[in-house]
Amino acid sequence: MSEPKKQERDYTKEVNELLPEVEALVKARAIQEALDRIYVLEKQTRNAADIPSTRTLANRAIGICYEAKQYGLLNTTFQTLTKKHGQIKGVIQSMVEDSMPWLDHMEGETKLEFVKMLREVTEGRIFLETPRARLTLILARHEETLGTKEALEKASELLSDLQVETYSSMERREKTDFILEQMRLLAAIGDWSRVKVGSRKINQAFLKEEKNEDLKLRFYDLMIRYSLELDEYLEICKHYYAIRDTPSIKADEQKSRLALENIAYFIVLAPHDNEQSDMINRLNIDPALTKLQLQSQLIKSFVTPELMRWPNLVDYYGETLRKTAAFAPVSSPENNDGKGDKRWKELHKRVIEHNIRIIAKYYTRIHLKRLTQLLDLTPQETEDVLCRLVVDKTVYARIDRPAGIVNFKAPKTPEDVMNDFSGDMAKLLGLVEKTWMSMNAALAAKA
Incomplete structure (x- = not known):
């Protein structure tokens, strides 16, 4: 693919004259002849750096193959046009972006072959990094549906190779969605260390925006699974607090209650330190906790400076817990x-x-x-x-x-x-000063 150069000639008139002839050939089922006619003019427009005309011809060529449902010819034509000497970047980009919606109407092996072909076309082309990421996601989901461990690992590897956080052409919401998919597949194969790495790529302030609530819930669900795997009970509490602070969870009494119950369970499981002590005491005065009698009593037992007998606790809480x-x-x-x-x-x-x-x-x-x-x-x-x-x-x-x-x-x-010693001396000097002032006051009163 060559560097952009100045347009030498406008082939719009020639293109407009050729297209009706091509359509006639298509109706006569002379598909290959129609493509050959397009190739001849496409070479001229490409050499003259006429981007609009080249784009029109290239898109029509692959469109003819798609409409005729000749998918093998479609893949061959696509690759042929993109590999042409000096092919213009904008033309390749237009071909890929315009053909992406066709995937919704393809099925089975046909769709899979088309996806693989598009991934070959987009490989190494930074201006097509976003379409390539979307194609890789489709391929990864196909691998996941195969249901084998090897296929699941391959799906995870495909997505993990994408560094979408560096893509300037991809919207932040789509980036977050991709990272969450990467984390989900990594969790599915048990690669928890990379799940943690992926979580650091998520902007939690972005998740707090109301329109991103679904992403927030997916993120914290994954983080709870991660923390459960590593027995990080205090972190689990924090994740449930974040879930409980979500508007849709607040509006659903049952889900809000379940989140609060889990907070209570995991805060008592967390090892005692300053942070745990602060969280459990704040939870103890939470008005919502009073509605959960058993959990409220459990928390109160841990914040009250009194001994707890394990046999009594088992009798009282065991069956429910x-x-x-x-x-x-x-x-x-x-x-x-x-x-x-x-x-x-x-x-x-x-x-x-x-x-x-x-x-x-x-x-x-x-x-x-x-x-x-x-x-x-x-x-x-x-x-x-x-x-x-x-x-x-x-x-x-x-x-x-x-x-x-x-x-x-x-x-x-x-x-x-x-x-x-310093504290005792300060108290002593305070008493001496107070006594001296009292004596002066008494002497002044007698005088």
């Missing part, structure tokens, strides 16, 4: 990812961790035997959990094994000692 998608056993029909039993054990761990934090808050020292009773664990399990929390720096604890005593009081650092 084990019927939810989050905690359903593997054998249950409600289970959808096979991790319900794992999350049920995680909930038990969070209850134990909560109890240890409460005990550390109220006790400076406690016998290991008594601690074991309060946690409803064996001595070894108690030590294991306690050691893990110490390593995570959730609590401070030291175990005196010969004495069987756990010490929760952390020794003061030199900085802490100095801060305490």
